Amino acid sequence: xxxxxxxxxxxxxxxxxxxxxxxxxxxxxxxxxxxxxxxxxxxxxxxxxxxxxxxxxxxxxxxxxxxxxxxxxxxxxxxxxxxxxxxxxxxxxxxxxxxxxxxxxxxxxxxxxxxxxxxxxxxxxxxxxxxxxxxxxxxxxxxxxxxxxxxxxxxxxxxxxxxxxxxxxxxxxxxxxxxxxxxxxxxxxxxxxxxxxxxxxxxxxxxxxxxxxxxxxxxx
Amino acid sequence: xxxxxxxxxxxxxxxxxxxxxxxxxxxxxxxxxxxxxxxxxxxxxxxxxxxxxxxxxxxxxxxxxxxxxxxxxxxxxxxxxxxxxxxxxxxxxxxxxxxxxxxxxxxxxxxxxxxxxxxxxxxxxxxxxxxxxxxxxxxxxxxxxxxxxxxxxxxxxxxxxxxxxxxxxxxxxxxxxxxxxxxxxxxxxxxxxxxxxxxxxxxxxxxxxxxxxxxxxxx
Numbered sequence: 001x002x003x004x005x006x007x008x009x010x011x012x013x014x015x016x017x018x019x020x021x022x023x024x025x026x027x028x029x030x031x032x033x034x035x036x037x038x039x040x041x042x043x044x045x046x047x048x049x050x051x052x053x054x055x056x057x058x059x060x061x062x063x064x065x066x067x068x069x070x071x072x073x074x075x076x077x078x079x080x081x082x083x084x085x086x087x088x089x090x091x092x093x094x095x096x097x098x099x100x101x102x103x104x105x106x107x108x109x110x111x112x113x114x115x116x117x118x119x120x121x122x123x124x125x126x127x128x129x130x131x132x133x134x135x136x137x138x139x140x141x142x143x144x145x146x147x148x149x150x151x152x153x154x155x156x157x158x159x160x161x162x163x164x165x166x167x168x169x170x171x172x173x174x175x176x177x178x179x180x181x182x183x184x185x186x187x188x189x190x191x192x193x194x195x196x197x198x199x200x201x202x203x204x205x206x207x208x209x210x211x212x213x214x215x216x217x218x219x220x
Numbered sequence: 221x222x223x224x225x226x227x228x229x230x231x232x233x234x235x236x237x238x239x240x241x242x243x244x245x246x247x248x249x250x251x252x253x254x255x256x257x258x259x260x261x262x263x264x265x266x267x268x269x270x271x272x273x274x275x276x277x278x279x280x281x282x283x284x285x286x287x288x289x290x291x292x293x294x295x296x297x298x299x300x301x302x303x304x305x306x307x308x309x310x311x312x313x314x315x316x317x318x319x320x321x322x323x324x325x326x327x328x329x330x331x332x333x334x335x336x337x338x339x340x341x342x343x344x345x346x347x348x349x350x351x352x353x354x355x356x357x358x359x360x361x362x363x364x365x366x367x368x369x370x371x372x373x374x375x376x377x378x379x380x381x382x383x384x385x386x387x388x389x390x391x392x393x394x395x396x397x398x399x400x401x402x403x404x405x406x407x408x409x410x411x412x413x414x415x416x417x418x419x420x421x422x423x424x425x426x427x428x429x430x431x432x433x434x435x436x437x438x439x
Contacts, residue, residue, distance in 0.1 A: 066421035068379035071414050079406040163287035187301040191294035199285035
């Protein structure tokens with residue numbers, strides 16, 4: 001074979017990769033924050049007693065979780081303009097990833113809500129809080145603490161999904177890597193460095209989440 | 221362009237069916253190969269020696285930290301760069317199978333580690349060898365534990381098969397894009413593709429629930 005590794009081209013374009021990574025992170029952070037809001041509302045709907053709340057939330061979660069995200073990305077960017085709803089590529093990707101992460105985070109939060117003992121709601125009621133106050137200041141904070149481990153793996157997988165923005169030419173990390181790959185033919189080097197960047201970022205996210213988990217742990 | 225959606229659908233019927241066929245075969249192959257590999261990964265993570273465990277841990281962590289799209293692109297371009305001329309289909313299936321193996325590996329590891337130590341000790345006490353303990357005590361229990369997560373992974377693989385369209389494998393999504401480039405009915409045909417993926421995945425999910433109920437221990 002006689003292939004000698006030569007990273008020169010990749011290092012020359014390294015800041016291009018890094019700016020791609022920065023965009024990936026930006027896309028992930030904005031989308032996951034919006035998705036967390038959607039997920040929180042959905043999770044309360046899923047665990048409520050009224051069918052009017054449960055059924056639409058269930059439909060949303062089931063449909064989104066069973067669709068490939070690439071189909072959603074292409075649909076929003078290429079098909080929605082036909083209905084007169086036109087977004088630029090970055091915005092349409094943020095829309096897709098927010099809607100998508102909403103469905104996944106809803107399931108994470110739902111499991112967390114189910115683990116909160118009923119007595120806490122009753123205690124809240126007995127000191128005269130409204131049910132909105134109980135949700136906002138008793139249940140949601142406790143639930144968030146409980147779900148941190150599964151939240152962390154969901155966030156990591158959502159971060160990795162930002163790579164799909166490359167399909168509609170958003171210049172994030174995968175798109176940048178592909179460009180370098182095609183221009184330089186330094187195939188192995190490009191993908192090694194790109195993978196390393198993704199893996200390192202995922203490790204950092206995991207470490208950060210473990211740190212938050214430790215800081216928020218209840219003293220036992 | 222005066223055709224209606226139904227007429228266009230009729231024209232494209234074989235193309236769509238063909239795409240569904242390719243999607244199903246990609247997914248089945250990836251799940252099959254990935255699961256077999258994944259069982260070995262899981263076993264190595266639990267029973268392997270220190271060095272083997274370290275190597276396999278690095279493998280799963282690296283694969284799980286890399287987006288599937290990057291795995292697919294890397295598998296396609298790197299395999300041709302090292303002179304291993306894989307067709308897009310094989311390169312894509314390879315990437316998905318590797319991705320699947322890391323997930324199944326973690327599932328198997330979790331399931332095996334969740335079995336209480338007393339089970340192994342009891343098996344030892346009645347004189348079973350390790351192989352016997354594994355095949356008739358640990359594995360049946362681990363399998364039951366694995367099932368829900370494994371079904372999730374299977375549905376995940378069907379969704380990930382769409383990524384092979386990026387390297388030019390003519391699965392359902394690429395076929396849909398081809399059809400749209402001919403008749404410009406992006407709304408209708410993306411809807412159709414979404415519907416088909418939904419049916420397949422929802423079917424897998426329901427089937428998983430059914431098997432889970434069937435194999436559940438009476439409580």
